[in-house]
Amino acid sequence: MEFIKPKNKKAEKVDWLISEKVREIIKNYAEYCEYTESEVVELYLEKLLDxxxxxxxxxxxxxxxxxxxxxxxxxxxxxxxxx
Known part of the structure; x- marks a missing residue:
């Protein structure tokens, strides 16, 4: 059994500039996965550690x-x- 991990530990608002295309991708992917846009970005960017x-x-x-x-x-x- 894998235990649930807490969300957004020490979450902080950031001021990044991203293109309209990327915003649209994140928005739609979040809707598809039923995650928030922030969760999609966080989960995806953690893959950089691979x-x-x-x-x-x-x-x-x-x-x-x-x-x-x-x-x-x-x-x-x-x-x-x-x-």
Whole structure:
């Protein structure tokens, strides 16, 4: 059984500029999935953490402990050290 995780921990309003096309995609995809637009963006962007090149870059960055902690990458960093 997988337990339910809390939504929007420390959620913060951001001021990004995105194209009309992307806004329309997010709006319609959210309607299709029955999620909010914010949930769609958050779920999709978290997939960036599957990019091994990005993880390697974070791992090699100076003073990366803050980045690793804020992005919840502690486990991924341990896995990379073991491989």
């Amino acid at each position: 990019d091994e090149g990005f993880i390697q870059w974070v791992n090699s960055a100076k003073n990366n402990k803050g980045m690793v902690s804020k992005m919840g990458l502690e486990e991924k960093m341990e896995e990379q050290k073991l491989s």
